[in-house]
Amino acid sequence: MKTLRHFIVLIFLASPSIALEEVYLEPNQFIKNSFETEPEIKTVWLKKEIKADIKELTGLDYPGLRIRYWEVGNKRAWILEAIGKVKLITTGFLINDQSIEDMRVLIYRETHGYEVQYPFFRNQFKGLRFESQKSYKLNKKIDGISGATLSVNALTKLSKIALYLDTLVAQSEN
Amino acid sequence: MRRKLLLRIHRWLGLSATAFLILLSITGILLNYTEFLKLDSTYVRNGFILKLYGMSPSNEATLYESKASKIAYIEESLFFNGKFIAKTSQPVAHLKSENFHILLTENEIHLISLENELIESIKQKSLPYDQLTAVLTTLSETASPSYILISENGNFKADPYWITFDSYEESIQTEAAERLYPTKSDPAYVQSLMQSFQGNGIPLYRVLLDLHSGKLFSVAGQTIMNLTALSILVLITSGLMSWKKRKRRICENFDRCKENAS
Numbered sequence: 001m002k003t004l005r006h007f008i009v010l011i012f013l014a015s016p017s018i019a020l021e022e023v024y025l026e027p028n029q030f031i032k033n034s035f036e037t038e039p040e041i042k043t044v045w046l047k048k049e050i051k052a053d054i055k056e057l058t059g060l061d062y063p064g065l066r067i068r069y070w071e072v073g074n075k076r077a078w079i080l081e082a083i084g085k086v087k088l089i090t091t092g093f094l095i096n097d098q099s100i101e102d103m104r105v106l107i108y109r110e111t112h113g114y115e116v117q118y119p120f121f122r123n124q125f126k127g128l129r130f131e132s133q134k135s136y137k138l139n140k141k142i143d144g145i146s147g148a149t150l151s152v153n154a155l156t157k158l159s160k161i162a163l164y165l166d167t168l169v170a171q172s173e174n
Numbered sequence: 175m176r177r178k179l180l181l182r183i184h185r186w187l188g189l190s191a192t193a194f195l196i197l198l199s200i201t202g203i204l205l206n207y208t209e210f211l212k213l214d215s216t217y218v219r220n221g222f223i224l225k226l227y228g229m230s231p232s233n234e235a236t237l238y239e240s241k242a243s244k245i246a247y248i249e250e251s252l253f254f255n256g257k258f259i260a261k262t263s264q265p266v267a268h269l270k271s272e273n274f275h276i277l278l279t280e281n282e283i284h285l286i287s288l289e290n291e292l293i294e295s296i297k298q299k300s301l302p303y304d305q306l307t308a309v310l311t312t313l314s315e316t317a318s319p320s321y322i323l324i325s326e327n328g329n330f331k332a333d334p335y336w337i338t339f340d341s342y343e344e345s346i347q348t349e350a351a352e353r354l355y356p357t358k359s360d361p362a363y364v365q366s367l368m369q370s371f372q373g374n375g376i377p378l379y380r381v382l383l384d385l386h387s388g389k390l391f392s393v394a395g396q397t398i399m400n401l402t403a404l405s406i407l408v409l410i411t412s413g414l415m416s417w418k419k420r421k422r423r424i425c426e427n428f429d430r431c432k433e434n435a436s
Contacts, residue, residue, distance in 0.1 A: 027299045041337055043294075065287060066294040068337060079300075086228060090297075107299070111392050 030092040039070035058157035084151040093162035099129040113148035184412040194402035201386035217375035240268040267309040267352040303327040309352040
């Protein structure tokens, strides 16, 4: 009985707001791993109409007016952030010819929903692209994970933003 | 299992779980009447609750005035001319180029438009240093000055658009050190900033839901609620077992009584 009482007291003493910041992969390392040669760092400006498109596409008011990306040929890496439930999830997308080649959760700060980092979930993003550039509809559905719905939604939205921005950049470069 | 031990487990587990079971029941009932009780349109602005959601109100604010701009740093939140910029570290310097403001904190850089809109936050992981110690302006004959970022990891110079940072090996002939110095406190200004940042507060529905699931208190809260749920199962089992044992004992005594009578 004494042990049970001690255990309960211990749980109470544990900090009520445990701040977790799990770095699964350093953003710099993600960029390094993504390209065989040194990529060029470029930026895309989020003009009013682009911000409006992102809002329509995902419902997110993406913060900031400038997003950087790393480019070698048609391959671009994007590091984007969105709030899962209350904290930001930093995510890296590697896009080749407007199709996602790799998606990695780089920094995860939420207390739950961390399952989104595992390959069984991440692999769904491979080959993800817009069905057509007019509709901006994804070519496949991303299956959720119970208990991580908000994180899954955030990552799906970020994948749409990454694909949208990549399409814009590709169009402006052609 | 001996009945005495069963009863002890039942009693102590019951006593330990009582408060949480009451909490689960009350929050559960309230959540079932969300619309009737208008839980989703009632907001909580309690300091403790706001702190749990990372929206802590505080009187501990540091204010700076620099290049006709007002900068405030309140419990890890950085504000520029009344606008929330980011949750970040202590600001070190404020620079102004022709096209934007540059706010340098100990481990992040925030580029802000002349209309006070955030352009980009360059996070620590994208910077070549861990902690910025100073920003120096170099002697320059050209119109635009160049800035050297001083850190323990070395000195760095940003390109004019603040996209890349190159190592700066040359000896530095400084003109001036850029540094933010706190000005006197202004509680009314701090209060107005926090109000605009926090909005109405947190919907009561959200607080009750997180209280019900234990998520309000992070992992510890969830663990307690899980244990409370498990305790219900253990209480039911131990209750039933001790009742069965008691019943059997009464029956045995009753039979013995009957035998004695005959």
